[in-house]
Amino acid sequence: xxxxxxxxGGKSMMLEIRGLRKTFFPDTPNEVRALQGxxxxxxxxxxxxxxxxxxxxxxxLLNAVAGSxxxxxxxxxxDGVEITRWEEYRRAQYVGRVFQNPFAGTAAGMTIxxxxxxxxxxxxxxxxxxxxxxxxxxxxxxxxxxxxxxLENRLDNPIGTLSGGQRQALTLLMATWLKPxxxxxxxxxxxxxxxxxxxxxxxxxxxxxxEHLTALMVTHSMQQAVQLxxxxxxxHQGRIVRQYSESEMARVRVPELLAxxxxxxxxxxxxxxxxxxxxxxxx
Amino acid sequence: xxxxTLTDGRRTxxxxxxxxxxxxAEHVLNSALELLRGGRHELxxxxxxxxxxxxxxxxxxxxxxxxxSAVQGSFAIVNPSPFVENALRMSGLxxxxxxxxxxxxxxxxxxxxxxxxxxxxxxxQKGRGDIDVAGIQVDVHPxxxxxxxxxxxxxRWRPWTPVQDTDVVNLPFPRPVFGLGIGAAGVDAGxxxxxxxxxxxxxxxxxxxxxxxxxxxxxxxxxxxxxxxIFAIQGLVAEGAFSHLLRFRPVDKTGLLPxxxxxxxxxxxxxxxxxxxxCIAEIxxxxxxxxxxxPGLMTTxxxxxxxxxxxxxxxxxxxxxxxxxxxxxxxxxSRRPDxxxxxxxxxxxxxxxxxxxxxxxxxxxxxxxxxxxxxxPHVRMFFETVEPVDLLHxxxxxxxxxxxxxxxxxxxxxxxxxxxxxxxxAL
Numbered sequence: 001x002x003x004x005x006x007x008x009g010g011k012s013m014m015l016e017i018r019g020l021r022k023t024f025f026p027d028t029p030n031e032v033r034a035l036q037g038x039x040x041x042x043x044x045x046x047x048x049x050x051x052x053x054x055x056x057x058x059x060x061l062l063n064a065v066a067g068s069x070x071x072x073x074x075x076x077x078x079d080g081v082e083i084t085r086w087e088e089y090r091r092a093q094y095v096g097r098v099f100q101n102p103f104a105g106t107a108a109g110m111t112i113x114x115x116x117x118x119x120x121x122x123x124x125x126x127x128x129x130x131x132x133x134x135x136x137x138x139x140x141x142x143x144x145x146x147x148x149x150x151l152e153n154r155l156d157n158p159i160g161t162l163s164g165g166q167r168q169a170l171t172l173l174m175a176t177w178l179k180p181x182x183x184x185x186x187x188x189x190x191x192x193x194x195x196x197x198x199x200x201x202x203x204x205x206x207x208x209x210x211e212h213l214t215a216l217m218v219t220h221s222m223q224q225a226v227q228l229x230x231x232x233x234x235x236h237q238g239r240i241v242r243q244y245s246e247s248e249m250a251r252v253r254v255p256e257l258l259a260x261x262x263x264x265x266x267x268x269x270x271x272x273x274x275x276x277x278x279x280x281x282x283x
Numbered sequence: 284x285x286x287x288t289l290t291d292g293r294r295t296x297x298x299x300x301x302x303x304x305x306x307x308a309e310h311v312l313n314s315a316l317e318l319l320r321g322g323r324h325e326l327x328x329x330x331x332x333x334x335x336x337x338x339x340x341x342x343x344x345x346x347x348x349x350x351x352s353a354v355q356g357s358f359a360i361v362n363p364s365p366f367v368e369n370a371l372r373m374s375g376l377x378x379x380x381x382x383x384x385x386x387x388x389x390x391x392x393x394x395x396x397x398x399x400x401x402x403x404x405x406x407x408q409k410g411r412g413d414i415d416v417a418g419i420q421v422d423v424h425p426x427x428x429x430x431x432x433x434x435x436x437x438x439r440w441r442p443w444t445p446v447q448d449t450d451v452v453n454l455p456f457p458r459p460v461f462g463l464g465i466g467a468a469g470v471d472a473g474x475x476x477x478x479x480x481x482x483x484x485x486x487x488x489x490x491x492x493x494x495x496x497x498x499x500x501x502x503x504x505x506x507x508x509x510x511x512x513i514f515a516i517q518g519l520v521a522e523g524a525f526s527h528l529l530r531f532r533p534v535d536k537t538g539l540l541p542x543x544x545x546x547x548x549x550x551x552x553x554x555x556x557x558x559x560x561x562c563i564a565e566i567x568x569x570x571x572x573x574x575x576x577x578p579g580l581m582t583t584x585x586x587x588x589x590x591x592x593x594x595x596x597x598x599x600x601x602x603x604x605x606x607x608x609x610x611x612x613x614x615x616x617s618r619r620p621d622x623x624x625x626x627x628x629x630x631x632x633x634x635x636x637x638x639x640x641x642x643x644x645x646x647x648x649x650x651x652x653x654x655x656x657x658x659x660p661h662v663r664m665f666f667e668t669v670e671p672v673d674l675l676h677x678x679x680x681x682x683x684x685x686x687x688x689x690x691x692x693x694x695x696x697x698x699x700x701x702x703x704x705x706x707x708x709a710l
Contacts (some may be wrong), residue, residue, distance in 0.1 A: 266600065270598070275590035277679075277682070279588060
């Protein structure tokens with residue numbers, strides 16, 4: 001079992017996970033041991049990608065941090081505060097989140113400005129208030145302008161009229177508006193066309209670097225995994241099986257990640273019968 | 284791009300129709316290499332239908348010429364269009380045009396003098412015999428009557444006991460020595476112990492797979508006063524002269540040579556009970572395993588030999604691997620192994636009564652010339668032109684129904700000789 005603490009560089013821990021376990025449908029034929037003792041530390045400012053095969057537990061880990069369910073065992077701390085038993089909505093003050101579905105993070109019938117208005121009060125009490133003051137709208141437009149999509153001129157348009165890429169870019173902006181202590185990205189470019197995916201990926205890196213955010217990104221794109229983050233965490237069958245630290249990231253390329261997956265696959269093929277052969281034929 | 288392959292006696296003509304640019308360069312290269320792979324070493328490229336030739340295309344022509352030269356074949360462009368002829372002449376490659384190329388006689392394959400036997404220096408071809416294996420033609424070339432190898436087990440660690448300081452032996456591999464085992468090159472034994480993995484050494488070239496260091500073998504090549512050496516915990520080392528060279532190739536599409544058949548051929552032609560061999564061969568499929576964690580990291584609390592713990596220490600290929608690559612093999616095989624080497628040879632399940640130990644260094648495919656060739660320059664060609672991509676301890680997967688079987692080869696050259704086993708220590 002690997003303890004994923006590489007690359008912390010002596011910085012303070014923003015995310016600390018200890019012994020996290022989750023089994024779905026326990027004691028049934030459909031039992032799934034989704035998380036089997038995860039230990040993971042992310043230092044402040046770390047941008048880590050989680051990669052793994054289908055069913056490896058990467059999205060489950062992200063959901064466990066977000067509070068989508070309660071773990072069977074283990075603890076989750078964000079910025080030193082234990083949040084293991086907190087409800088999902090309560091974690092919103094610490095956690096920003098972007099989903100795979102570009103339509104999931106916004107209210108389609110509300111305007112861009114109204115959606116951002118909600119994001120500006122994430123984790124805070126929201127009451128009935130007058131329309132957005134001019135200076136707030138101006139600040140909003142300035143921030144939206146950084147996306148480079150011309151959306152600052154369409155603040156009063158319903159967000160449902162935007163393309164998937166535009167909407168996901170706005171969702172990313174909204175999720176980071178209040179500089180969350182931890183940003184969770186759940187395959188947030190997977191549903192976009194290649195051009196929009198590349199655009200949102202570039203924005204992701206830009207915003208995380210500019211705001212010095214701590215982020216955990218689940219991705220199936222090996223290219224993104226080697227290009228965007230400064231750390232890679234590889235999962236398989238509910239465990240962290242390999243990680244690439246910040247220093248290793250300088251040389252890691254897609255073929256090496258594919259080779260690592262191949263090693264994992266071959267490890268599975270070393271069954272008791274092969275073990276017996278090696279016992280007889282390996283010196 | 285349309286490519287047509289025509290035969291004109293010994294010559295094979297690739298007739299190109301279209302544009303040889305970056306889009307088609309690799310395809311054309313692979314088509315030529317495929318012919319070389321099939322033993323067609325007299326290549327001509329008919330460029331009458333070639334409308335355009337870019338730098339990427341020229342690069343491919345240069346690469347084809349290099350590959351053909353490596354096997355003493357010939358390559359030229361015939362019937363070039365004015366554009367192609369001009370492009371080649373402007374690039375200083377006019378000699379690629381057939382009209383500028385002196386007529387070359389096809390190399391005499393298999394009857395020329397041998398510059399030197401791989402292990403011992405010179406040797407003389409004295410005769411030739413053929414052996415038929417199903418679908419495979421094996422040509423036997425005697426190299427030196429009565430040639431023998433001395434083999435010693437010079438490092439004697441065996442799985443799975445923690446490695447002691449006294450298990451580690453520094454083994455040099457000058458050109459006349461070949462061998463296999465487990466070890467790692469490094470500054471000293473302590474520096475190497477975390478990276479012990481399989482190694483194979485031949486012709487002054489040493490390659491090893493550092494356990495835990497990824498999937499890529501590292502290597503050392505002899506140069507001037509530098510002799511490759513390795514800190515080994517297990518090693519079978521041979522020195523002496525080879526008695527025979529076997530050349531094998533498929534005679535039809537079903538022709539494959541299983542490793543155990545190659546062993547059988549070597550034992551038969553040498554008339555010995557124990558044979559050591561090195562081989563350069565095109566792979567049809569390898570079956571093997573390798574350490575994934577160094578035995579030097581073992582503690583008394585570890586028990587890597589059992590399941591599932593073995594998964595942390597060894598990697599199994601999982602499927603037949605490295606088809607259409609080249610392998611450098613080092614192998615020791617015996618019907619009645621001497622006590623000195625018996626612990627390091629394992630019984631072959633495919634051939635009861637036969638014991639062997641084989642390591643294979645895998646490279647991207649490189650063709651070999653036909654006939655009698657020297658071992659050393661061709662081994663060094665691999666290390667000096669391409670990188671090794673894997674190193675495996677070959678095994679036979681005899682699981683019922685799902686077993687991968689044994690390693691098989693398509694064509695190659697195998698140098699072998701009977702060996703006598705000595706006791707440990709320096710050769």
